[in-house]
Amino acid sequence: MKVIIADDHTMFRHAFRMQLMEIENLEVVGEAADASELWRVLQNTDACLLFLDIRLGDDNGLKLCREITEKYPFLKVIIITMYEEENYFISAIGAGAKGFLLKPFSIGELRQAIEALSAGRYHYRAGAYHRLKNTPKP
Secondary structure, eight states, X not given: OEEEEEOSOHHHHHHHHHHHHTSTTOEEEEEESSHHXXXXXXXXXXXXXXXXXXXXXXXXXXXXXXXXXXXXXXXEEEEEESOOOHHHHHHHHHTTOSEEEESSOOHHHHHHHHHHXXXXXXXXXXXXXXXHHTSOOO
């Protein structure tokens, strides 16, 4: 599976790449630190999975997620963030994300997310999904 990492923190991208290299059948084919770099990477690769930071420099990762999933419907996006607020989770789903990981995440959770997406399922942190599922409907 070909993967792209889009995060504006160089150290995080490096550490994340190292973590992904431990997972069999994964290949990191691109990295981006901002939106313009991400669009260039997307045009020049056939990746099927994108790990996208919710804030990519000065850009809104959720807005980018919506634009990317419209232009590249085959590309699965997992939003990665430190923000646990429910509105980010709900917005990520609305923007077309297939997964939502809270930093820091374990290699185990990372593997679960990739396995879920490979099987055509979604992957959201259990606590966030549980809260959303149990929110009273108006």
